[in-house]
Amino acid sequence: MRRVWRLPVLFLLSGAVVATGFALGGDPVRALVFLVMFALLAVAHSPLIFPRPVPAAEALRRGAADGRPVVYWRPGCTYCLRLRLRLGRDASRLHWVNIWSDPAGAAVVRAATGGDETVPTVVVADRPHVNPTPAWVRAQLPPRA
Structure with missing residues (x-):
């Protein structure tokens, strides 16, 4: 069952890393946009949909x-x-x-x-x-x- 969630979790972690980079660089709007985008990708590739x-x-x-x-x-x-x-x-x-x-x-x-x-x-x-x-x-x- 864990295999099903690998890709969505990878999307969430990647989004968190990218968003953190933008947030630390002083661009919180871009950080939020990337976080939302990666979260939507995670949901779309999860068994939830x-x-x-x-x-x-x-x-x-x-x-x-x-x-x-x-x-x-x-x-x-x-x-x-x-x-x-x-x-x-x-x-x-x-x-x-x-x-x-x-x-x-x-x-x-x-x-x-x-x-x-x-x-x-x-x-x-x-x-x-x-x-x-x-x-x-x-x-x-x-x-x-």
């Missing part, structure tokens, strides 16, 4: 029951972040599997991509799709009830 991940087996079971796609992702992936942000509120209608915290999910992705852990990998009706567009993923969602 994604819906709560579920184990791969549970996600596949739920996806088969309700027809919703299963998204395999990992923190720090810019393509995953792009997908998540472009989906907006529809992202909560998907089943998200963090491959860094779920070895079974990582195995599903490796099987779908020929041995790589290329994410986002979206599984719809037992067919994997690697790095699909957000519009395509949205089109795969079942109609709202």
Whole structure:
């Protein structure tokens, strides 16, 4: 679980160091701007911005029951972040599997991509799709009830 937080913590520490340098140099406004910028980067690359991940087996079971796609992702992936942000509120209608915290999910992705852990990998009706567009993923969602 600690691996998931490495990049966000690195962003926060880097921001603190840069901000401290500017603050000690007599530029508190620039220090605050950099601190906020690095904090936003940390949040964007943290698991906080994604819906709560579920184990791969549970996600596949739920996806088969309700027809919703299963998204395999990992923190720090810019393509995953792009997908998540472009989906907006529809992202909560998907089943998200963090491959860094779920070895079974990582195995599903490796099987779908020929041995790589290329994410986002979206599984719809037992067919994997690697790095699909957000519009395509949205089109795969079942109609709202």
